[in-house]
Amino acid sequence: MSTSEQKTIYLKDYTVPEFLISKTELHFDLSADKTLVNSRLNIYRNPDCKKTNPDLVLMGEELTLIDLKVDGERLHPEHYTLDDKTLTIHNPSARFVLEISNHINPSTNTALSGLYKSNTMLCTQCEAEGFRRITWFLDRPDVMSIFSVTMVADKDEYPVLLSNGNRTGSPNIALADNKHAARWHDPFPKPSYLFALVAGDLACLKDSFTTCSGREVALEVYVEEHDLDKTSHAMQSLKNAMRWDEQAFGREYDLDIYMIVAVSHFNMGAMENKGLNIFNTKYVLASEKTATDADFENVEAVIGHEYFHNWSGNRVTCRDWFQLSLKEGFTVFRDQQFTAHQTSEAVKRIKDVNMLRTHQFAEDAGPLSHPIRPSSFVEINNFYTLTIYEKGAEVVRMLHTLLGETGFRKGCDLYFERYDGQAVTTEDFVTALEDANNANFEQFKQWYSQAGTPTVTVTTSYNQNEKTYTVSFEQHNNSPSTQADKEPLVIPIRLGLLDDNGKELNLHGEQTSTVLELTKAEQSFTFTDINTEPTPSILRGFSAPIKLQQTLSIEQKIHLFQHDKDAFNRWEAGQNCLSYFIFKTIDAIQNHHKVPPLPDELVGTFRAILQQPLADLAYQSLLLSLPSKAYLAEQMSTIDIDALYQAHRIVKQTLASSLQDLWLAHYHANHHVGAGTDSQSIAQRSFKNLCLDYLMALETDEVRSMCIQQFETARNMTDQIAALAELSHLDTSINVSYFDAFYQQWKNEDLVIDKWFALQACSETTDALHSVKKLTQHPDFDMKTPNRVRSVIGAFATANPLHFNAIDGSGYEFVADNILLLDSINPQVAARLANSLSHWKKFDSTRQQLIKAQLSRIQAHTPLSKDVSEIVSRSLT
Numbered sequence: 001m002s003t004s005e006q007k008t009i010y011l012k013d014y015t016v017p018e019f020l021i022s023k024t025e026l027h028f029d030l031s032a033d034k035t036l037v038n039s040r041l042n043i044y045r046n047p048d049c050k051k052t053n054p055d056l057v058l059m060g061e062e063l064t065l066i067d068l069k070v071d072g073e074r075l076h077p078e079h080y081t082l083d084d085k086t087l088t089i090h091n092p093s094a095r096f097v098l099e100i101s102n103h104i105n106p107s108t109n110t111a112l113s114g115l116y117k118s119n120t121m122l123c124t125q126c127e128a129e130g131f132r133r134i135t136w137f138l139d140r141p142d143v144m145s146i147f148s149v150t151m152v153a154d155k156d157e158y159p160v161l162l163s164n165g166n167r168t169g170s171p172n173i174a175l176a177d178n179k180h181a182a183r184w185h186d187p188f189p190k191p192s193y194l195f196a197l198v199a200g201d202l203a204c205l206k207d208s209f210t211t212c213s214g215r216e217v218a219l220e221v222y223v224e225e226h227d228l229d230k231t232s233h234a235m236q237s238l239k240n241a242m243r244w245d246e247q248a249f250g251r252e253y254d255l256d257i258y259m260i261v262a263v264s265h266f267n268m269g270a271m272e273n274k275g276l277n278i279f280n281t282k283y284v285l286a287s288e289k290t291a292t293d294a295d296f297e298n299v300e301a302v303i304g305h306e307y308f309h310n311w312s313g314n315r316v317t318c319r320d321w322f323q324l325s326l327k328e329g330f331t332v333f334r335d336q337q338f339t340a341h342q343t344s345e346a347v348k349r350i351k352d353v354n355m356l357r358t359h360q361f362a363e364d365a366g367p368l369s370h371p372i373r374p375s376s377f378v379e380i381n382n383f384y385t386l387t388i389y390e391k392g393a394e395v396v397r398m399l400h401t402l403l404g405e406t407g408f409r410k411g412c413d414l415y416f417e418r419y420d421g422q423a424v425t426t427e428d429f430v431t432a433l434e435d436a437n438n439a440n441f442e443q444f445k446q447w448y449s450q451a452g453t454p455t456v457t458v459t460t461s462y463n464q465n466e467k468t469y470t471v472s473f474e475q476h477n478n479s480p481s482t483q484a485d486k487e488p489l490v491i492p493i494r495l496g497l498l499d500d501n502g503k504e505l506n507l508h509g510e511q512t513s514t515v516l517e518l519t520k521a522e523q524s525f526t527f528t529d530i531n532t533e534p535t536p537s538i539l540r541g542f543s544a545p546i547k548l549q550q551t552l553s554i555e556q557k558i559h560l561f562q563h564d565k566d567a568f569n570r571w572e573a574g575q576n577c578l579s580y581f582i583f584k585t586i587d588a589i590q591n592h593h594k595v596p597p598l599p600d601e602l603v604g605t606f607r608a609i610l611q612q613p614l615a616d617l618a619y620q621s622l623l624l625s626l627p628s629k630a631y632l633a634e635q636m637s638t639i640d641i642d643a644l645y646q647a648h649r650i651v652k653q654t655l656a657s658s659l660q661d662l663w664l665a666h667y668h669a670n671h672h673v674g675a676g677t678d679s680q681s682i683a684q685r686s687f688k689n690l691c692l693d694y695l696m697a698l699e700t701d702e703v704r705s706m707c708i709q710q711f712e713t714a715r716n717m718t719d720q721i722a723a724l725a726e727l728s729h730l731d732t733s734i735n736v737s738y739f740d741a742f743y744q745q746w747k748n749e750d751l752v753i754d755k756w757f758a759l760q761a762c763s764e765t766t767d768a769l770h771s772v773k774k775l776t777q778h779p780d781f782d783m784k785t786p787n788r789v790r791s792v793i794g795a796f797a798t799a800n801p802l803h804f805n806a807i808d809g810s811g812y813e814f815v816a817d818n819i820l821l822l823d824s825i826n827p828q829v830a831a832r833l834a835n836s837l838s839h840w841k842k843f844d845s846t847r848q849q850l851i852k853a854q855l856s857r858i859q860a861h862t863p864l865s866k867d868v869s870e871i872v873s874r875s876l877t
């Protein structure tokens, strides 16, 4: 047990709040070292609360109390108690006004929770429990209040003063001492986690949006002056998101103004504060020179995500933090649909499934596994996980699949209408979908409480005489940390059947694809009028977040790779073929056997795909990509990093050399696309850079010069980074000059320098750890800037498995050292880094001991935040 207190909070202990706050008036006198907060709260006893605790207990941390009044009278010290986490008012009346004055210090707030300083601006982050670091409050999401805010600050230092809602009164009122004031009022009741304010000397891009009912909304994107030239994509993305939410979900925006502020110091991606989103600069700023095509796509997705929260999260919010997936799973599903609509449905689905299966499946197979609605936690900040977000979105997607587009939409409409202005549960969400469709999701709800990735095994049989084809399923949930009494889940399985010519068979009338609803541990489905034995295409579109076990011959896999009409399963079939050979190669390496050759037919299929450009070139690039080493690692029971790297390289080299002429021809055919962020140019760049990646595996001087040439003449960041990424794996003595040149070119662009750090941290060269250690000493490295920490230590720990898992333990030790250094600065980011040490069970016993030794060393350290303490103790179980 560590020294820091580890109080576990349980869902079963939830009780309604004893007091509520109808009105919250906040007055800020802002300055970086000492901000004065005056709050005036209209508090009353909750008539729905059965408990009769006479006292009011408010939450507050790192605050200095100045004054306390009840109904205008200063409170005598015997009528309240103060400790480092709470302020208790003894026996207040049923309804009263509480006035609190306190000081806070934004400039020493390196945890970046509450009010903090980022460069020269002041900003807030309140989710999940940051508001209590601003003033004492009932800082829980089921206490919703109407907020009015007055901000006073120096006119020159903080000319821009922003908070939630609409501006009230005249624009910034001049005051004495070179100060000015701004007032904001938010008419929608909200929990304190959605409160925000920003003060700074900021530049602004302005635009407007006319909603479906004809209201005009002012749109404002605020950034530091030197970044103003990188805001137009964010603005366009916001307008796209607003229009899409009207069209796809019938959701209209509700305030007169929508603001986005980009800050350089941010623990997460972005935050959906009502009307005033605060973003990590990484998800706002984009210009072709400084941002890659992937960055552009991420900006649009995150802007969409935060915008969609206005309904799924803000208008309808969470009752308690166990319900986090109510807003996050649903909103991720919504942003996925948005990106699919803006880009390519197939490509978006493949990318999301790749991420889910590589990282969420790994999380769910390890000691940190938890259901999308957890039943307990120590530190809520540790539950902003891939499971809550990504698996949460998959669960919403299954409901969408089961109800169909129209039924799902009817359910969402009812959900928003019924619960508008309320704080609700995942159960309420499912109930709304049931009620609108007369459906019963009782059994489906298991998905919310069961952890782990289910495995579904498929067997098929064809009856020649009866002309019937039977598909049988068995489901198992063998997650390490789930309850013994697991019930079978409802698993929607989308399926199609192909004949020998690759034609789709009709299953029910005209339909060639159908959704089977698996509800039992074992279940069979029989199709009739099937004239010859078909090839099954199962789990189309990845219709459920499961591991599918199916024994297809290599010929059947290739058949699907060539003909499957379902874009996801066609890609999946190709990945299965390649994975199969990579695993066979690993086996050969481990047993010192001869490496198996790639079958001609597989190479031939690759050739055919390369020769026949598809309409969706981005999809074509994915069809031709190798499964990632991280994805393959997740599927190995014991990860053998060295064999995995070798095998991956061998298969890549085989494809590179067998199809060399085609890779080269396509490289040149697509290389002329310099600029342009239209989908065709983006797709051409991704295809071209895939060709470069294969060609580089040939290790010829010719290809290397081509890569260097691309690096030196690139007119956009996508091409420059793709080339530098290739060069980063060459010997340090060779690549150092390119890294130096890149640094000189971009040293004034923080987000580009993050890439520069990350590429070096991910290098496969033998002295990578030595370089990474040197990077932490670089003048541009800063432990107080989460993006920097993530681009050096985070990148090394999560994206450089070769050196992180070095057999002498040096990688683990380096990461553990930095977790401890960071813990006293920013526990949330430190805890996230500590996640990288949780996968020890996947390694050989030597590495297991090495990782556990580092976990124990961290655990024994004092002081230790409860964030890191929770992660390391759970990881050790």
Ligand code: PHE
Residues within 6 Å of the ligand: 125, 127, 128, 267, 268, 269, 270, 271, 272, 305, 306, 309, 328, 384
């Ligand atoms: N709620 C944010 C989102 O997903 C994430 C976040 C959580 C940001 C906690 C900051 C702090 O959109």
Ligand code: ZN
Residues within 6 Å of the ligand: 305, 309, 327, 328, 331
């Ligand atoms: Zn979110």
